[in-house]
Amino acid sequence: MKILKSLSKKFSFLFFVLISNSSNSNEPIDIWDLENIKNEDSIKLESNKNLPNDFTNSNVISNNSNLIYVEQEEKIESNKIELIGLYDPAENDLNLNMWDLSDGEKIIKIIEKIQNIELSNDAQKIYEKIILTNAFPPEKNISIDKFINLKIHWLIKKDNLDLIKEFIMKNDQEKFNSELIKHYLDKNLSLGKIDNACEIFSIIKTLPENDYILKYKIYCLIQKDQKEIAQLQYDLIKEAGFKDNFFDKSFNYLMGYNNNSEIRISQENLLNFHLSYLSIKNFSFEPNENTKKIIWQYLSSNNLLTKVNDIDLEDREKIKSFEKATNDGSYKQSDLLDLYTRFQFNIYQIISVFDAYRLLPNHEARALLYQAFLVSKDPDTQIKLLEILKKEFDDDRLGKAFDKELLRLIQTIDREKISVENLEFYELQLSKLGKDKQKIKYNNKILHQSKIINYFNGNISKEKIEKDLDKMLKKIKKNKKYYFSTKDNILIESLISDGIKVPEKYENMLDLNKSNIPTDIEVMINDGEIAMILLRLVEIIGEDDLVDLGTETIYFIISTLNKLNIDKIRNDIILQVIPVKV
Numbered sequence: 001m002k003i004l005k006s007l008s009k010k011f012s013f014l015f016f017v018l019i020s021n022s023s024n025s026n027e028p029i030d031i032w033d034l035e036n037i038k039n040e041d042s043i044k045l046e047s048n049k050n051l052p053n054d055f056t057n058s059n060v061i062s063n064n065s066n067l068i069y070v071e072q073e074e075k076i077e078s079n080k081i082e083l084i085g086l087y088d089p090a091e092n093d094l095n096l097n098m099w100d101l102s103d104g105e106k107i108i109k110i111i112e113k114i115q116n117i118e119l120s121n122d123a124q125k126i127y128e129k130i131i132l133t134n135a136f137p138p139e140k141n142i143s144i145d146k147f148i149n150l151k152i153h154w155l156i157k158k159d160n161l162d163l164i165k166e167f168i169m170k171n172d173q174e175k176f177n178s179e180l181i182k183h184y185l186d187k188n189l190s191l192g193k194i195d196n197a198c199e200i201f202s203i204i205k206t207l208p209e210n211d212y213i214l215k216y217k218i219y220c221l222i223q224k225d226q227k228e229i230a231q232l233q234y235d236l237i238k239e240a241g242f243k244d245n246f247f248d249k250s251f252n253y254l255m256g257y258n259n260n261s262e263i264r265i266s267q268e269n270l271l272n273f274h275l276s277y278l279s280i281k282n283f284s285f286e287p288n289e290n291t292k293k294i295i296w297q298y299l300s301s302n303n304l305l306t307k308v309n310d311i312d313l314e315d316r317e318k319i320k321s322f323e324k325a326t327n328d329g330s331y332k333q334s335d336l337l338d339l340y341t342r343f344q345f346n347i348y349q350i351i352s353v354f355d356a357y358r359l360l361p362n363h364e365a366r367a368l369l370y371q372a373f374l375v376s377k378d379p380d381t382q383i384k385l386l387e388i389l390k391k392e393f394d395d396d397r398l399g400k401a402f403d404k405e406l407l408r409l410i411q412t413i414d415r416e417k418i419s420v421e422n423l424e425f426y427e428l429q430l431s432k433l434g435k436d437k438q439k440i441k442y443n444n445k446i447l448h449q450s451k452i453i454n455y456f457n458g459n460i461s462k463e464k465i466e467k468d469l470d471k472m473l474k475k476i477k478k479n480k481k482y483y484f485s486t487k488d489n490i491l492i493e494s495l496i497s498d499g500i501k502v503p504e505k506y507e508n509m510l511d512l513n514k515s516n517i518p519t520d521i522e523v524m525i526n527d528g529e530i531a532m533i534l535l536r537l538v539e540i541i542g543e544d545d546l547v548d549l550g551t552e553t554i555y556f557i558i559s560t561l562n563k564l565n566i567d568k569i570r571n572d573i574i575l576q577v578i579p580v581k582v
Contacts (some may be wrong), residue, residue, distance in 0.1 A: 077495035082369020084148045084171050085134040086163075092129045093566045096136050098530040110535045111150055115157070122576070123541040124158070126569060130534045132167070156183045161196075176210040185216050186270045190294045192301035192303070198223060215247055216271055222254050231255065250275040275304070289321045293328045301328040308339050319363045322522050327401040336401055340367035341374075350375060353385070357392075366392050373409070379417040386410060387425045408434065440579040447472060448487040453579050455495065456571040466500055473506045484511055486551040487578050490558050494574060508562055515559035516552065525563050533560060535567075546577050 006503055009149050055549055089095045099107070119127065131154050137147040152326055155164050156179070164184050168177055181200065188197035196521055198220035207213065217292050221230035236249060249263045254275075263279055266272035273295055277283050285304065299305045305325075311318055319339075326336040348355040352373040357365040366389060373385040386409060392401040418426055443449040456463045476482045493512055496502060502510070517525075524533045537557055540550065549557075561570035 047298060049120050050483060083134045083136070084151060086132040086167055086170060087134065089127065089135060090131050091568070092133065093568050094129075094133050094135070094530065096134070098133070098135050099138045099147075100136060101527055102138050102529045102532045102573070103140050104138045104147070105140075107142060107532065108146070108150070110532070110539060114535065115154075115541055117539070117542050120540070120541065120543055120545050122546045123538050123543075125572075126534065126541070127154075127538045128158075128537070129569065130531055135531070152180050155180060159187065161187060164379060165200070165203075168200065177204070178210045178213065181208065181213055182210070184277075185213070186294055189274055190297040192298075194220075194223060211217075211242060211267065212271065214242075215244070218251065219254070219271065219275070222251075227255060247275070252278050253279045267292065267295060270298060273298065287321065287325070289317060289324060291321075293330075296325045296328060296330040298324075305330065308335050309342075311339060313342060316361065316363070323396075323398055323401055324459065325361060327373070327398045327508070329400070331403060333403075333405040337370060337405060340370045345366040356387075357388070362392065362396055372378060379413050380419050380422050382413050383410075383426055384416060384424040440581055443580070444472070446485075446488075447476065448485065448491045448578050449580055452491065452495075456574045460573075462498070462500060465495065469500065470503060473502070473509070476508065477509060484509070486555050489514070490551075490555055490574065490578060494558060494562055495572065497565075499565065513555040513559075517556045517560055521556075521560055522533055525560065530564060530566075530572070533564065534566075546573060549577070 018195065020459055054389065060572075069077055083096075114127065117123075125434055129152050137144050151167075161184065164180060168180060171177065181204070184200060185197045186501075188194070197216070201207070201217050203218055207217070211256070212231070218230050218233050218237075221227070221233065246268075247261060249258075250272075252258045253263075256388075263276065265276040265280065265283075265285055270292075283304075285297060285299070286306070306318075311322060313319070322331065322339060323330050323336060326333060343364060345356075349368060350372055353368060357368045360368060369385050369389040369392065373382055373389070376382050376385065386406060390402065390406055393399055407429060410426060411427070415423075415426065437488055440453065441449070442451050442453075444451065450474060452460075452465065452468055454460050488511055489510075492502065492510060494514075524536070537560065540553065540557070544553070554573070558570055559572065561567070562574070
């Protein structure tokens with residue numbers, strides 16, 4: 001051990017010498033990749049906007065890398081433009097200046113509204129394209145840091161580890177990544193994916209100066225049996241003034257310097273909790289309702305949670321914790337239902353369930369309703385019980401503790417035996433299954449159901465679609481009873497927006513441009529506030545699936561996208577909501 005520490009100090013000295021030499025050298029600057037920018041001159045113009053007025057053309061030199069050098073007593077390098085994101089603007093018909101004309105305060109206000117909405121998958125997909133597209137930040141009332149934090153906080157809320165990893169890899173900047181890296185490390189550790197967590201240190205080039213992340217790196221080195229390097233890193237941070245008594249004890253134990261860690265369980269953060277688990281013999285921990293969600297997840301992943309059959313049914317707080325943990329994903333929903341079957345009710349409570357459940361504590365009421373469902377043979381009674389049971393979960397904000405099992409249970413009921421008054425709830429639940437897998441059903445007698453819709457898949461050329469449209473309109477003109485629906489108007493207006501020509505002889509048949517775009521959106525269209533308009537559309541879609549929106553709402557959304565020439569997002573929406581699917 002003494003030899004190892006002696007060597008580590010020598011390595012520490014050598015490392016500091018190398019760092020010092022490196023920091024004093026003139027290294028080339030890493031430039032953001034802007035290869036898809038169509039108009040480089042406009043970007044250089046944007047770069048020059050922030051220069052002081054007294055800088056003249058004679059002392060400003062611009063090169064092809066979007067860097068600006070100012071010649072005074074010596075060359076001073078200006079800050080490069082920060083482009084933080086994942087997607088090239090052209091992928092979704094957006095552009096680098098999509099935020100430029102918007103007020104930062106208004107952006108923050110609408111994003112705060114959006115964050116308080118449980119966005120549908122459709123709304124989330126559009127929001128992701130807006131927030132993660134590489135673009136220049138707004139120029140008014142918002143700092144670059146705050147603008148980028150809007151992206152980072154959304155990534156953390158979405159909690160998609162693959163997306164977060166990709167973002168960290170493509171935006172490897174110490175300034176912005178600390179919070180995101182910490183989340184990525186903790187989330188992987190909570191899922192028992194230690195190798196995935198530690199892998200990030202071999203990917204990122206610039207490690208943020210953050211004690212928590214540095215402690216993770218040292219732990220990962222020990223975990224990979226690279227103890228010499230771990231000792232070196234530990235000595236470096238200690239010499240730099242690092243102080244953490246808990247980590248010191250854990251480090252010495254994991255390195256094999258002490259046989260007894262002499263530490264208590266720490267819930268301060270997940271890394272401490274994990275080190276507690278590794279360092280304490282006969283580790284035992286009983287979570288409660290106040291235990292952090294991520295620690296619940298960690299316990300679940302490491303099989304450290306109390307088994308269903310071991311839970312005391314008299315312990316109400318334990319039952320509440322179990323339900324909350326299920327809602328958070330730490331227990332399976334089927335485990336919670338198994339717990340409910342352990343409660344004992346008399347025959348009277350089962351028979352009079354619709355009255356009896358009201359007299360019980362919430363968790364027991366749910367148990368009674370579920371048991372009554374299991375013994376019931378009448379489809380109408382089963383539907384009513386599931387509807388009440390869902391409401392009981394929702395009222396206690398535990399909807400995610402039952403949503404998957406609800407769909408499974410409702411599919412066990414024979415639809416043909418359900419009365420009309422109970423079909424609505426049944427069909428509403430089943431409608432959540434497999435929407436994206438449905439195939440388009442064509443009907444060439446109706447414009448918006450015809451194969452013309454395939455144009456928006458990119459499968460038909462403009463020349464061919466003009467011929468097919470001419471034939472379709474010719475048939476419709478002969479049919480005096482044909483009524484142009486809102487969906488027909490959406491289809492034709494979108495084709496016209498793309499430059500598809502409609503013969504003049506059919507113009508009298510059409511009744512277009514009646515989308516009734518809201519006034520605030522019209523104003524933003526005129527002002528060129530592209531990103532703000534898209535945020536407003538996300539807010540309007542909100543919790544709803546696109547297919548559940550009214551046709552008038554869809555009409556003005558599509559008309560708005562037509563006016564902005566954002567065809568790729570528009571096409572996705574059209575293909576989802578216009579055709580009939582089976």
